[in-house]
Amino acid sequence: MTPDNVLLAGIVGSTAYGLAGPGSDIDRLGVFAAPTVAFHGLRQPTESRVTTHPDVTFHEARKYCSLALGGNPTVSELMWLPAELYETRTPLGDELIAIRAAFLSAKRIRDAYLGYATQQFRKLESRGDGSFSSETRHRTAKHARHLLRLCWQGHTAYTTGEIRIRLDDPQRFLDFGEQVAAGDIELARRMLADYEAAFDATAGVLPAEPDERVAEDWLLRVRARFL
CATH class of the missing domain: 3.30.460 (Beta Polymerase; domain 2)
Structure with missing residues (x-):
């Protein structure tokens, strides 16, 4: 209601x-x-x-x-x-x-977006090597693309001061999800590590609080x- x-x-x-x-x-x-x-x-x-x-x-x-x-x-x-x-x-x-x-603030944006992304990654890890039902594979692809989306949105907010909602290239995120759902969990692991390094590499533009x-x-x- x-x-x-x-x-x-x-x-x-x-x-x-x-x-x-x-x-x-x-x-x-x-x-x-x-x-x-x-x-x-x-x-x-x-x-x-x-x-x-x-x-x-x-x-x-x-x-x-x-x-x-x-x-x-x-x-x-x-x-x-x-x-x-x-x-x-x-x-x-x-x-x-x-x-x-x-x-918006630097630490809270980093912690929140990477925190949610890490939760999505743990869901991916728990599903094995891609040899699962079509329904589970669909959920895995969804979690994977939202993992990438969270990392991208969080880092964009951290470095520009704006939360961008509409993705410039949605197909990139869809393709990423399908690759991970097909069994390439390492692709997701590397992407998450790359974004963590990207956050570390810049102070960003957001205030501390x-x-x-x-x-x-x-x-x-x-x-x-x-x-």
Whole structure:
């Protein structure tokens, strides 16, 4: 169920990256505001609402800010979508997009993106040498291309200060996924090591810490609006 007071929402995931195929799900992500009075009682309001089939996630504004300040890749991409992928935009949602750079910081972006990528790699390692069912191979290809996508997006954000959502060459990521799913786990291992070395080779352009003051000012405007 879609919550009340949605501030910003859009289509994320494979569709946004340009990696969606005929059977791909359409993932949606949004941020909403709970009524301010709801924070004054014994119980705190629900912070996240998640449904599957279809895959839709909404985070309350405070939780959204907390996750984004930590560099969470899935949450952060909502603020960087191409304009045509937004399904709900409000003035406060536009303000959130306008301050998106304040949520970025060097260590948190590196740790979050490489951390997610490492999780994807461990899933690949657990699947063996490519001699598995077609369904498992499909999942492996998906994990592999998202491993490469996470590394690319994280390093791009680290070196340019922007999270790029749409991939310039989606076929490169699709081909990489198929190669790994066919059994070339070493290709994924080398790619991950190369990106770790690339992060080490530059100080990047991001600040050491995100600007929590800017994020909190926005959150206080949200609370005032729904007082």
